[in-house]
Amino acid sequence: xxxxxxxxxxxxxxxKAIKAAVLIQNWYRGYKSRLELRRRQAMNIFESIEYADExxxxxxxxxxxxxxxxxxxxxxxxxxxxxxxxxxxTKRKLEPETFIRNINVPDTYYGPRLKFPLTFSDVILLIDxxxxxxxxxxxxxxxxxxxxxxxxxxxPNIVPVTSTLSKDLTICGDIHxxxxxxxxxxxxxxxxxxxxxxxxxxxFVDRGQNSMEVLMVLFSFLxxxxxxxxxxxxxxxxxxxxxxxxxxxEIMQKYKExxxxxxxxxxxxxxxxxxxxxxxxxxxxxHGGIAENTDLNILKQIKRNKMKSVLMPPITHSGVNLKYGxxxxxLSSISAIDQLSKIEWEQMVNILWSDPRSKKGCHLNxxxxxxxxxxxxxxxxxxxxxxxxxxxxxxxxxxxxYDICHDGKIITVFSASNYYEExxxxxAYIKLGQDNVPRFFxxxxxxxxQGKTLxxxxxxxxxxxxxxxxxxxxxxxxxxxxxxxxxxxNNTGKISVRDWAKATEExxxxxxPWLSLCPRVVKMIENGYVLYEMGFKDMPVVxxxxxAKSATIETLVRYRSDLKIIFNIxxxxxxxxxxxxxxxxxxxxFSSHYNIDIEDAHVDQLANSMDLxxxxxxxxxxxxxxxxxxxxxxxxxxxxxx
Amino acid sequence: xxxxxxxxxxxDAFEVFDHESNDTVDVREIGTIIRSLGxxxxxxxxxxxxxxxLLSQVSSRMVEEEEPTGYIRLEKFLPMMVKVLLERRYRPIxxxxxxxxxxxxxxxxxxxxxxEELVKYMTEEGEPFxxxxxxxxxxxxxxxxxxxxxxxxxxxxxxIDEN
Numbered sequence: 123x124x125x126x127x128x129x130x131x132x133x134x135x136x137x138k139a140i141k142a143a144v145l146i147q148n149w150y151r152g153y154k155s156r157l158e159l160r161r162r163q164a165m166n167i168f169e170s171i172e173y174a175d176e177x178x179x180x181x182x183x184x185x186x187x188x189x190x191x192x193x194x195x196x197x198x199x200x201x202x203x204x205x206x207x208x209x210x211x212t213k214r215k216l217e218p219e220t221f222i223r224n225i226n227v228p229d230t231y232y233g234p235r236l237k238f239p240l241t242f243s244d245v246i247l248l249i250d251x252x253x254x255x256x257x258x259x260x261x262x263x264x265x266x267x268x269x270x271x272x273x274x275x276x277x278p279n280i281v282p283v284t285s286t287l288s289k290d291l292t293i294c295g296d297i298h299x300x301x302x303x304x305x306x307x308x309x310x311x312x313x314x315x316x317x318x319x320x321x322x323x324x325x326f327v328d329r330g331q332n333s334m335e336v337l338m339v340l341f342s343f344l345x346x347x348x349x350x351x352x353x354x355x356x357x358x359x360x361x362x363x364x365x366x367x368x369x370x371x372e373i374m375q376k377y378k379e380x381x382x383x384x385x386x387x388x389x390x391x392x393x394x395x396x397x398x399x400x401x402x403x404x405x406x407x408x409h410g411g412i413a414e415n416t417d418l419n420i421l422k423q424i425k426r427n428k429m430k431s432v433l434m435p436p437i438t439h440s441g442v443n444l445k446y447g448x449x450x451x452x453l454s455s456i457s458a459i460d461q462l463s464k465i466e467w468e469q470m471v472n473i474l475w476s477d478p479r480s481k482k483g484c485h486l487n488x489x490x491x492x493x494x495x496x497x498x499x500x501x502x503x504x505x506x507x508x509x510x511x512x513x514x515x516x517x518x519x520x521x522x523x524y525d526i527c528h529d530g531k532i533i534t535v536f537s538a539s540n541y542y543e544e545x546x547x548x549x550a551y552i553k554l555g556q557d558n559v560p561r562f563f564x565x566x567x568x569x570x571x572q573g574k575t576l577x578x579x580x581x582x583x584x585x586x587x588x589x590x591x592x593x594x595x596x597x598x599x600x601x602x603x604x605x606x607x608x609x610x611x612n613n614t615g616k617i618s619v620r621d622w623a624k625a626t627e628e629x630x631x632x633x634x635p636w637l638s639l640c641p642r643v644v645k646m647i648e649n650g651y652v653l654y655e656m657g658f659k660d661m662p663v664v665x666x667x668x669x670a671k672s673a674t675i676e677t678l679v680r681y682r683s684d685l686k687i688i689f690n691i692x693x694x695x696x697x698x699x700x701x702x703x704x705x706x707x708x709x710x711x712f713s714s715h716y717n718i719d720i721e722d723a724h725v726d727q728l729a730n731s732m733d734l735x736x737x738x739x740x741x742x743x744x745x746x747x748x749x750x751x752x753x754x755x756x757x758x759x760x761x762x763x764x
Numbered sequence: 765x766x767x768x769x770x771x772x773x774x775x776d777a778f779e780v781f782d783h784e785s786n787d788t789v790d791v792r793e794i795g796t797i798i799r800s801l802g803x804x805x806x807x808x809x810x811x812x813x814x815x816x817x818l819l820s821q822v823s824s825r826m827v828e829e830e831e832p833t834g835y836i837r838l839e840k841f842l843p844m845m846v847k848v849l850l851e852r853r854y855r856p857i858x859x860x861x862x863x864x865x866x867x868x869x870x871x872x873x874x875x876x877x878x879x880e881e882l883v884k885y886m887t888e889e890g891e892p893f894x895x896x897x898x899x900x901x902x903x904x905x906x907x908x909x910x911x912x913x914x915x916x917x918x919x920x921x922x923x924i925d926e927n
Binding site: 150480577 | 800
């Protein structure tokens with residue numbers, strides 16, 4: 123009897139314990155979910171701004187076409203040399219081999235000294251050096267690029283791979299200069315070798331801090347194991363994209379003397395990257411996606427190296443209106459240069475830029491401004507037409523590093539963890555096992571957020587998202603105020619939250635939940651009305667010179683990247699300087715095409731007052747940096763430095 | 765809270781996971797959505813909710829595993845969730861009840877749990893945590909010097925965090 127009651131007591135006790143455990147687990151999962159919601163909201167902000175940026179590129183592409191169209195035939199003066207620059211931008215000569223070999227590597231250089239042909243131990247030396255934050259000397263970079271070009275030129279557009287039981291096959295997605303992710307993959311999955319084959323599916327560079335090192339590691343493995351390492355071109359393997367998204371800046375910072383040469387070589391090497399791989403004739407691996415008219419037969423025989431940049435579409439002089447994205451390109455009287463036909467161009471852009479969606483059919487990819495949204499029916503049709511089983515692609519950041527859609531026929535793999543910000547997402551890679559069934563492996567490189575709680579990590583992602591949202595708002599501030607006034611005809615200084623949301627979405631062209639974001643973004647809300655004249659919370663400021671008018675400031679913040687690209691193209695010798703004449707001519711063209719209402723004289727004045735006119739030349743980087751955006755937290759730290 | 769406000773709150777949470785802006789979300793995200801609206805269903809209650817109320821009219825495939833697949837439409841989710849909120853089902857757990865729960869697990873009545881005790885309960889009893897969930901809880905709850913969970917302090921901190 124004593125035993126019974128003690129057993130009962132024990133049962134009741136453990137029953138209580140189980141109930142208590144469930145309670146705590148419940149509560150914790152609720153807490154986690156609320157944090158997850160905030161993280162996803164932040165990611166949505168990042169994503170819509172990223173895609174809006176990509177759309178802005180269309181305007182730039184139009185501008186280039188506009189330049190070529192208007193200034194080759196008519197003008198004889200300095201503008202002609204401007205357009206010549208655009209035309210000739212693809213014809214810049216590369217340094218000959220002998221010159222590269224004679225680049226001196228000083229004794230003070232303690233980094234790796236590569237010998238060609240490369241061996242496995244060279245690559246190990248390289249990896250160790252990069253782990254110590256060393257920079258590979260420009261001469262070896264150039265030699266490596268030279269050798270890689272030779273290898274790539276031998277490859278077809280779509281490289282066939284045959285899987286074998288004795289060799290592993292791993293597929294990685296976007297890396298975007300995250301060297302620690304690449305090393306994490308190698309740590310978990312082993313270095314590439316004859317028995318450990320890898321496909322890297324594009325977007326090796328841009329955004330991360332170590333695009334150069336990532337590229338060097340991937341390229342050197344390609345040289346050592348040319349039959350076991352496969353590199354596909356992504357939409358960021360594009361010299362004009364690099365100008366916008368950070369790789370060009372990284373190169374110029376790390377290689378002050380030879381950066382220009384490296385950039386020119388890269389331009390070429392990119393164009394020789396194959397556009398895809400095909401495994402056992404069944405699995406297609408491409409960076410972006412497909413469209414309903416995707417034709418492997420066309421893709422296989424394109425001269426792929428003619429595609430220099432997505433921002434330089436082919437121009438014809440036929441009577442037919444060319445389209446790029448959803449815009450009409452102006453007719454041109456330029457004769458066909460070394461460029462792809464319109465059909466070939468479209469085929470390639472779709473492969474590099476398209477995204478799968480659940481909606482049926484093929485629609486223009488309005489978020490990115492290039493490529494398509496393709497539905498499950500398009501996938502089925504294309505796969506059937508070419509007897510394929512599935513497509514593995516990358517191009518989109520996924521919270522878990524990978525995603526499966528279209529009934530298992532489309533797999534997305536994305537290998538840059540913490541892509542938008544520390545804690546934003548995991549990275550993943552795929553291993554193909556027997557019968558080519560994919561297995562997924564995830565990771566997240568964590569060295570900054572190590573030791574931080576979930577709550578702190580979400581805080582970091584969230585404040586980063588609101589930071590760039592603030593940047594976007596400040597660059598369109600006057601348009602926003604104008605739009606608010608429209609909804610406030612009696613000048614009361616307030617508009618309903620509903621109207622505020624409508625106006626903001628119209629001006630910023632970002633489809634975000636503005637009704638919910640409102641209290642986070644504006645300073646004062648009273649009874650459901652936004653006092654819009656009180657301004658925005660935590661807006662960044664632009665540290666601009668006093669003489670600059672607010673319209674000028676806004677323009678320069680908004681079009682910073684475009685201007686950087688344009689100036690870079692004109693600056694043929696990459697000296698950082700262009701002539702004042704070229705600057706003025708460029709500004710005139712730019713402001714007329716982009717419909718900017720700023721007097722040319724004002725810009726001139728600015729350049730002079732900022733003492734940027736150095737004997738008839740202007741340092742355009744200094745000019746643009748003078749209009750940098752500074753955030754509240756950064757401001758505090760800057761203050762303390764003084 | 766007025767009906768309109770409740771509906772808006774639900775739509776906002778739903779929207780966050782509606783990646784294609786077509787009023788559908790992946791069923792695997794439903795748990796997160798429901799919980800982020802302040803409800804605390806157990807895993808079992810969640811599974812029943814999805815199976816009974818949400819999946820019956822959705823074009824989906826129940827695969828051999830227990831995990832349901834498919835998409836949930838807003839027009840189906842909204843009325844169900846409104847009902848859940850109006851009926852105050854799966855209410856969040858009040859702080860004092862949570863404290864009691866920790867005290868139950870604290871068999872030695874010392875005012876703290878050892879790391880091993882907490883891990884054992886959370887990963888072996890009830891609706892067990894995944895390793896990831898366990899690590900995440902520990903990162904905030906564990907006092908690294910003593911290797912214990914001072915649960916009173918932990919709860920107090922969490923309450924502040926949430927507000």
